[in-house]
Amino acid sequence: MTLEDIAKRMVEGGKSNAALTGAGISVESGVPPFRGKGGLWEKVDPVEFAHIEAFRRDPAKYWSIRGPFIRDLRSIRPNAGHEALAALEADGMLGAVITQNIDGLHQEAGSRSVIEFHGNVAVLYCVECRRRIPSAEAPLDDLPPRCGCGGVLRPDVVMFGEAIPPGPMIRSQEIAGSCAVMLVVGTSGVVQPAASIPLIARRAGALIVEINPDETPLTEAVSDVFLAGKSGEVLPRLLEAVRRAGR
Numbered sequence: 739m740t741l742e743d744i745a746k747r748m749v750e751g752g753k754s755n756a757a758l759t760g761a762g763i764s765v766e767s768g769v770p771p772f773r774g775k776g777g778l779w780e781k782v783d784p785v786e787f788a789h790i791e792a793f794r795r796d797p798a799k800y801w802s803i804r805g806p807f808i809r810d811l812r813s814i815r816p817n818a819g820h821e822a823l824a825a826l827e828a829d830g831m832l833g834a835v836i837t838q839n840i841d842g843l844h845q846e847a848g849s850r851s852v853i854e855f856h857g858n859v860a861v862l863y864c865v866e867c868r869r870r871i872p873s874a875e876a877p878l879d880d881l882p883p884r885c886g887c888g889g890v891l892r893p894d895v896v897m898f899g900e901a902i903p904p905g906p907m908i909r910s911q912e913i914a915g916s917c918a919v920m921l922v923v924g925t926s927g928v929v930q931p932a933a934s935i936p937l938i939a940r941r942a943g944a945l946i947v948e949i950n951p952d953e954t955p956l957t958e959a960v961s962d963v964f965l966a967g968k969s970g971e972v973l974p975r976l977l978e979a980v981r982r983a984g985r
């Protein structure tokens with residue numbers, strides 16, 4: 739299937755097309771992924787540090803990784819991949835982005851319909867009194883950051899060992915169950931239940947287009963088309979093809 743064939747299907751699908759994104763789409767913005775080259779995995783086991791039990795046992799250790807991530811985000815900008823998805827939505831060629839990312843970069847690029855499967859680090863809340871504060875205002879010099887009440891603060895994200903909130907879970911399943919084309923971008927496809935979203939879409943008859951520099955377990959099992967490459971390069975080319983096909 740050529741880029742032109744995919745573009746034609748996207749023009750037919752319009753707003754019922756969707757995207758599922760993972761850490762890979764933010765790599766070109768300078769955010770390290772979990773797995774793959776330069777991934778956090780090379781330094782720590784993410785399942786270990788980002789597990790709710792690990793956080794409860796040793797919040798300072800959790801924050802020694804999460805603190806710099808949040809601080810670095812303040813100077814990080816969306817890349818051409820995020821921007822191409824926002825442009826597809828503005829053109830009426832994409833109805834939603836389901837993201838596993840917690841960095842907020844899709845919204846910053848202008849995507850409006852974003853389902854955050856794993857939450858977002860933009861907000862922290864106190865594990866004792868539940869008070870919520872923007873992470874931009876949180877004291878990150880002394881880790882773990884604490885609330886005025888003395889309780890430890892945590893980001894409003896889904897840690898390993900925690901359930902996906904029902905809102906995003908149901909919404910993602912609805913979208914997957916009715917989408918025409920699903921773009922699966924920069925995800926290793928091993929973190930459940932997010933990894934089952936493309937499978938739901940596939941079973942419902944969607945065309946699954948995977949974009950990743952490297953093949954994943956999804957490539958063989960569910961993807962109809964595999965576009966090898968960086969999302970910051972492939973997605974702008976796809977956007978151009980969709981615009982040509984829509985004329």
Ligand code: NAD
Pocket residue numbers: 759760761762763764765766769770771772773774777838839840841842856923924925926927928929949950951952954967968969970
């Ligand atoms: P992952 O880290 O497991 O896998 C990253 C994938 O991106 C790999 O398949 C890799 O080949 C691919 N990739 C690398 N560079 C790419 C590029 N330039 N363009 C496209 N793809 C590229 O990511 P995951 O599947 O999202 O699972 C990790 C979990 O970790 C998620 O649940 C997510 O919440 C969390 N996480 C989020 C961020 C973030 O918010 N930016 C960063 C790290 C981890």
Ligand code: ZN
Pocket residue numbers: 864865866867868869885886887888889
């Ligand atoms: Zn508190």
